[in-house]
Amino acid sequence: MKKCRKGLCIAFSGILLLVAILLVRTFMFVPKYETKATSLERQNAQIDEDKAISDLSEAIKYKTVYDYDNSKVDTNAFLQMHSFIDKSFPNLTRSLEKQVINKYSLLYKWQGQEDDDAIVLMAHMDVVGGETGSESDWDYPMFSGQVTDDYIYGRGTLDIKGQLIGILESIDQLVKEGYVPKKTIYIAIGHDEELGGNEGNKVIAEKLKEQGVKVDMVLDEGGYIVKGVVPKVDLPVALVGIEEKGYVSLKLTAQGKGGHSSMPDKEMAINDIASALDKLKDSPFDAKIDGPTKEFLNNVEPKMPFISRLAISNQWLFKPIILNMLSNSPSSNAIIRTTIAPTIISGGVKDNVIPQTCEAIINFRIFPGETVDSVREKVEEYLKNENVKVDIVGSSWNPSKASNSNSDEYKEVEQVVNTIFPDTLVSPYLVVGCTDSRYYQNICDEIFRFTPVVLEKEDLNRLHGVNERISKKGYIDMIQYYYQLVKGLK
Numbered sequence: 001m002k003k004c005r006k007g008l009c010i011a012f013s014g015i016l017l018l019v020a021i022l023l024v025r026t027f028m029f030v031p032k033y034e035t036k037a038t039s040l041e042r043q044n045a046q047i048d049e050d051k052a053i054s055d056l057s058e059a060i061k062y063k064t065v066y067d068y069d070n071s072k073v074d075t076n077a078f079l080q081m082h083s084f085i086d087k088s089f090p091n092l093t094r095s096l097e098k099q100v101i102n103k104y105s106l107l108y109k110w111q112g113q114e115d116d117d118a119i120v121l122m123a124h125m126d127v128v129g130g131e132t133g134s135e136s137d138w139d140y141p142m143f144s145g146q147v148t149d150d151y152i153y154g155r156g157t158l159d160i161k162g163q164l165i166g167i168l169e170s171i172d173q174l175v176k177e178g179y180v181p182k183k184t185i186y187i188a189i190g191h192d193e194e195l196g197g198n199e200g201n202k203v204i205a206e207k208l209k210e211q212g213v214k215v216d217m218v219l220d221e222g223g224y225i226v227k228g229v230v231p232k233v234d235l236p237v238a239l240v241g242i243e244e245k246g247y248v249s250l251k252l253t254a255q256g257k258g259g260h261s262s263m264p265d266k267e268m269a270i271n272d273i274a275s276a277l278d279k280l281k282d283s284p285f286d287a288k289i290d291g292p293t294k295e296f297l298n299n300v301e302p303k304m305p306f307i308s309r310l311a312i313s314n315q316w317l318f319k320p321i322i323l324n325m326l327s328n329s330p331s332s333n334a335i336i337r338t339t340i341a342p343t344i345i346s347g348g349v350k351d352n353v354i355p356q357t358c359e360a361i362i363n364f365r366i367f368p369g370e371t372v373d374s375v376r377e378k379v380e381e382y383l384k385n386e387n388v389k390v391d392i393v394g395s396s397w398n399p400s401k402a403s404n405s406n407s408d409e410y411k412e413v414e415q416v417v418n419t420i421f422p423d424t425l426v427s428p429y430l431v432v433g434c435t436d437s438r439y440y441q442n443i444c445d446e447i448f449r450f451t452p453v454v455l456e457k458e459d460l461n462r463l464h465g466v467n468e469r470i471s472k473k474g475y476i477d478m479i480q481y482y483y484q485l486v487k488g489l490k
């Protein structure tokens with residue numbers, strides 16, 4: 001009896017100690033990457049808002065959907081977009097040096113006071129089309145640029161003509177005011193981002209490298225300011241992409257005997273592919289809290305309810321639970337592991353003929369720490385008992401280098417966000433898609449992928465989707481953001 005009471009006593013003390021450790025760690029927890037940015041003195045650009053809104057509406061009307069097969073492209077739309085920029089931004093056109101790259105991409109140079117330092121502001125003029133059949137789901141035609149009381153509608157308002165025209169409005173205004181930036185500013189406007197950027201920004205980045213341009217910072221698209229999207233965080237969160245995932249597609253090929261479907265063999269190509277795909281569903285890629293994802297969790301943690309803070313501050317104990325929770329939603333699953341998405345499957349031509357070959361293409365978005373080769377090797381190893389061959393198809397690339405969220409450049413971005421969007425939490429973040437900014441890695445260490453506009457959860461479906469739109473206020477704030485950023489460059 002006594003022994004039992006002593007045992008209970010030890011167990012109870014143990015629990016008390018554990019609770020004490022958890023609480024101390026929770027309350028003493030200091031985000032490793034916490035930045036202490038303050039806001040700046042706000043510089044209000046005297047923007048002609050009606051003109052700015054009508055400019056974006058006009059830009060939406062050009063059907064700049066690109067394809068490497070030029071016979072499928074309305075090349076006039078790209079050239080008209082060039083003329084529109086010349087005409088609508090007369091101050092910028094007069095004072096900045098313009099180069100046309102591969103017929104449709106544009107590179108502007110605005111000479112700064114200091115010869116050595118430069119930044120690159122990026123946006124692309126191409127847009128995705130729309131799924132055929134989805135046109136009737138739009139409230140206004142996709143390329144109408146319809147302006148309503150509160151919004152501008154159309155393909156590209158969010159991705160990313162809003163950012164493109166926003167940058168041009170702010171620079172045009174600054175030139176008009178006679179402002180000369182401290183650093184030289186390049187504006188890189190690609191025409192084929194949605195296809196991978198091979199003709200546009202890849203070439204622009206190579207040109208800048210050849211010219212020996214030293215770039216301190218590149219700002220591209222990537223994250224947005226999201227509201228109601230990060231679970232258990234009420235504040236809007238500005239997601240500044242400091243790194244982006246890699247990309248590879250693997251083709252699985254299975255060979256079988258083929259023949260008449262009336263006498264099927266046990267081994268059939270379609271079954272082999274089905275079995276391999278089924279196996280891949282139980283991912284061979286481990287989930288990790290690492291790099292930008294770790295920084296992100298550490299940054300949002302102080303704004304979360306107690307129970308979430310307790311878990312994040314005590315990952316030594318709760319990591320499996322956190323990973324399990326993050327795995328449950330596609331968007332959070334994508335920031336903790338290499339993802340696997342079968343996208344194309346083909347095999348067979350006739351219902352009574354067993355095909356000899358069946359193929360599947362699977363797209364992988366590669367988590368930092370893995371590479372194209374390591375993904376292929378892992379998949380080969382994982383499927384070694386399956387009757388399939390594994391090959392890389394199309395373009396592939398490794399995850400980008402990570403930019404430094406403690407750098408002066410990151411802090412500049414953070415300060416400008418704090419100034420234009422008060423009460424917003426700024427956080428580093430892993431971009432799960434890909435952007436043209438990866439081409440600038442050889443000439444710049446500090447690349448930040450961020451569009452300064454507030455999006456709510458339902459807006460995220462509008463990206464590449466139906467009824468893409470930007471609020472007038474959001475768009476005007478974006479112009480103010482770039483204006484403030486350029487004026488604040490150190």
Ligand SMILES: [Zn+2]
Pocket residue numbers: 124159160193221
């Ligand atoms: Zn884009």
